[in-house]
Amino acid sequence: AQTVTQSQPEMSVQEAETVTLSCTYDTSENNYYLFWYKQPPSRQMILVIRQEAYKQQNATENRFSVNFQKAAKSFSLKISDSQLGDTAMYFCAFMKHANAGGTSYGKLTFGQGTILTVHP
């Protein structure tokens, strides 16, 4: 079974500053996906960024980037130029790759979440 751990229950950052959210995971799989989701106060889950484990290059999406360390099983999210609208709960999530087979393909395993507050 896979586990995802987010060790920071809450974080805060000043507007325009940079913040990094931590995530570690445990799996015996070699092929998988990792995700960061954002859940603002509206509670709508929004995909922030996605990483495929076989890709060495770190994924980036505008102000959001990840530091994917496969050997260390670490997947941190860096938010640059933080904006007030970034205030949300952030979840790190793991999914087995289709090639891994079995019945758990498609299932997302979420971390505990990190509440991020961006202060003006």
Add this chain to the structure above:
Amino acid sequence: GAVVSQHPSRVICKSGTSVKIECRSLDFQATTMFWYRQFPKQSLMLMATSNEGSKATYEQGVEKDKFLINHASLTLSTLTVTSAHPEDSSFYICSASGGFVDTQYFGPGTRLTVL
């Protein structure tokens, strides 16, 4: 982008009654839908996975007779909470995917309160 809706967004019911929550994919065919439960300030816990036209697969510890899931069409899945009790009060979220389940689109969630 793909849109998933849920209805109702909020529901309050009396203990012992049943409540049905709908999850619809509005602009794509959802071959697989997932149902999650979330308590305040906590993570999402997967309850079950449903594929169109077949029985849902429930996660360990989830009572399939209490949480009935139907995925009768490629655009609609329903979760029925039967004989609801106050401990069933929670936020229920669905997600849907098309041919590739590595891309899931989430609904806005349904807040269930059982009195």
